[in-house]
Amino acid sequence: MSVSAKRVNGFYFMPPSLSAWIGQTIPEKKFGGQIPWTPLKKPVSETVFSLMTSAGINIKTDPDFDMQREKQEPTWGDPSYRKIPKSARESDIHVNHLHVNTDYIKKDMNVTLHLGRFREFETDGVIGAIAPTSYSYYGYQTDPTALMEETMPKVVADMKSEGVEAVLLTPA
Amino acid sequence: MGLVARFLEENGISTILLTMTPDFNREIGIPRIAAIEYPYGRVVGEVNDTEGQRQVLLEALSVLGTAKKPGEVVHLPYTWHEDPKDTKWHPPEASPIIKMYLATIKKAGAEARK
Secondary structure, X not given: OOOOOOOOOOOOOXXXXXXXXXXXOOOOXXXXXXXXXXXXXXXXXHOEEEEEEXXXXXXXXOOOOOOHHHHHOOOOOOOOXXXXXXXXXXXXXXXXXXXXXXXXXXXXXXXXXXXXXXXXXXXXXXXXXXOOEEEEEEOOOOOOHHHHHHHHHHHHHHHXXXXXXXXXXXXX | OHHHHHHHHHOXXXXXXXXXXXXXXXXXXXXXXXXXXXXXXXXXXXXXXXXXXXXXXXXHHHHHHHOOOOOEEEEEEEEOOOOHHXXXXXXXXXXXXXXXXXXXXXXXXXXXXX
């Protein structure tokens, strides 16, 4: 691992007004509560992975994430999820997200849902395996109740059924 | 995504979150973070930059393999190849919530500049 002096500025790409607005909601102090922890049980090179992105990606044969309702109700975001098979390529997917430019993902899905790179890692033995299924949900959730109480328990059950041991998460 | 990472860890699945917004760690308490100063929508890297994407993902996997305690944040050293003002990460049309709160957002910006 490279040790660097760089400190990532989470607002680097954000317009100043938006930074100021969002920054108001983030506390200055370090998180004080308990953080759940599952240590990695084996080396990365033996671990079964699934990927998860909040980029609003679905396979074309599945329904798209609901953008129309959000346009009517700006504080609502689609709380459902979609399964993405490990073989998925750009021509297999739709991307719906009202908060980022989705053109890059459509050109090369590895910029967020990096299945192509992970297929290479699987072949090269960098990781143990990619599970048959990866996952996408929609990252705009002002009230995460439905996402966390209805959607994620189903995702965890799906992951367990495929022997997933670790997940690399990538936001949109 | 922090809440999702927490939920997976509670259920016995290890996680690594590769994110451009590590600051939310202070609000939520996220198990493992590889922080990167890349734009929204391209957290792994630039379109068709296979080698750059591989490097970033290898670093994220390294954090997963070496983190010893919950709440660990490793800042990756990469610098995006475009200036922020030239980085077209935003949607073609302002999102519904931004439209709804535009006046409030402008006010927050004006307050911050004082």
